[in-house]
Amino acid sequence: MADAASRLTALAEESLSQPLPVRIRAWDGSESGPPGAPVLVIRRRRALRRLLWKPGELGLARAWVAGDIDIEGDLYEALGRLAGLLWDRDPEDSVHPVRDPRARAFARGLLRIAGPWPPPAPPGEEVRRRSGPLHTRRRDRQAVSHHYDVGNDFYALVLGPSLVYSCAYWRDGGTLEEAQRDKLDLVCRKLALREGDRLLDVGCGWGSMAIHAARHHGARVTGITLSREQAALARKRVADEGLTDRVEIRVQDYRDVDDGPYDAISSIGMAEHVGSVRYREYADDLYALLKPGGRLLNHQIARRPEKDEDAYRIDAFIDAYVFPDGELAPLGRTLTLLEEAGFEARDVESLREHYALTLRRWVANLEQHWERAVRATSPGRARVWRLYMAASALSFEHNQIGVNQILAVRPTDDGGSGMPLRARRWTASAGDA
Structure with a gap:
């Protein structure tokens, strides 16, 4: 096929009624598009067949994970340029695959270029089709395993020595490890942890929060996770720190914890897995596990409210490759359920x-250690994480999603909170004084 890039560019621009913001390099070596722009490399014609069979985000995701397409140039710039065409379009402006003649013309043109059928099989990194009710214990274990049991060595390369897989707390300058330490200490100070306090760390990951709370605040910590790989490394790290008398790591569902009351509970980057159908149960369970006057620190990603909440749809790429069954809720909804x-x-x-x-620091770590990361998991999995983390960074920067720490209290029987009148004393750490 001669000059596939020009044919694809013309076809796309006719369908979109606007110029393409990136260059295209096709499998035949041809190029087309604005000079100096990031290059969308289409390595194999089967990428087009993926789009024909799964139009939109999932087809593109399969092509990316399989290595059929790539980006040459600044990944963040390319994603920013493509966002307006792929993710940020108003649904009313989107073409309908049946009713809109532009969509039909695009599909016919793509079919002529795409080559012979049948459609390619999805990459092996994609979650297999699921059935049954959402957020049963069994299904949650499978979802957590898909996301976290991809190799501790892989996560160590991406996250760095801190092994903290949640938002860091930055000051001007500083390293990722320092920012993650400051985040863990911020959580401990918000929880007002004291020597001997019992802390339940829900979704404890590789044990970083548990270790910090025990080492620096004297807490007695129970950390729970559904990931066996996480738990194994967390236990080793606890033993290496000499904290086995203060920290216990369990492979356990939050719904099965029955050894309260605890003085405090931390839930850092875990509640996104709970799901809307279970969130009130999650809140009820944590409330029951706290003593009166005990504190909860819930650290959770939030999405912006939709005009029509009933029409909200989970991101196809995230659901298929990153967080199966994961859901983001608006901050107001989370606060309401905790209060209820x-x-x-x-x-x-x-x-x-x-x-x-x-x-952005995680993406830089992954790119710096790319060959080792691929060996630690798979080329497709490494590509999933690079795209997911870069796109997520842009979503946070553009205020499309947020992340919030909610400090909540189980009131005492007489309505007391035990909170100081100047509640934000924790924002000034010793290093800031």
């Missing part, structure tokens, strides 16, 4: 810009 469970919300802090900075 009996909590009193005492403080909300947005860390949106902090997460954008954190994600």
Whole structure:
């Protein structure tokens, strides 16, 4: 096929009624598009067949994960340029594959270029088709395993020595490890942890929060996770720190914890897995596990409210390749459900810009250690994480999603909170004084 890039560019621009913001390089070596722009490399014609069979985001995701397409140049710039065409379009402006003649013409043109059928099989990194009710214990274990049991060595390369897989807390300058340490300490100070306090760390990951709370604040910590790989490394790290008398790591569902009351509960980057159908149950369970006057620190990504909440759809790429069954809720909805469970919300802090900075550092780590990361997991999995983290960084930067720390209290029987009158004393650490 001669000059496939020009044919594809013309076809896309006719369908979109606007110029393409990136160059295209096709499998035949041809190029077309604005000079100096990031290049969308289409390595194989089967990428087009993926789009024909799964139009939109999922088809593009399959092509990306399989290595059929790539970006040459600045990934963030390319994603920013493409966002207006792929993710940020008003649904009313989108072409309908049946009713809109532009969509039919685009499909016919793509079919002539795409080559012979049948459609390619999805990449092996894609989640297999799921059935049954959402957020049963079994289904949640499978979802968590898909996301976290991809190799501790892989995560160590991406996250760095801190092994913290949630938003860091940045000051001017500083390393990722320092920012993650400051985040863990911020959580501990918001929870007002004291020597001997019992802390439940829900979704404990590789044990970083548990270790920090025990080492620096004297807490006795129970960390729970559904990931066996996480738990194994967390236990080793606890033992290496000499903290086995203060920290216990369990492979356990939050719904099965029955050894309260705890003085405090931290839930950092875990509640996104709970789902709307279970969130009130999650809030009720944590409330029951706290003693009166105990504090909850819920650190959770939030999406912006939709005009029509009933029409909200989970991101196809995220659901298929990153967080199966994961759901983001608006901040207001989360606060309402926590209050319905009996909590009193005492403080909300947005860390949106902090997460954008954190994600860019993770992407840089992955790119720096790319060959080792591929060997530690798979080429497709590494490509998933690079795209997911870069796109997420842009989403935080553009205020499309946010992340918030909610400090809530289980009131005492007489309505007391135990909170100081100047609640934000924790924002000034020793290093800031």
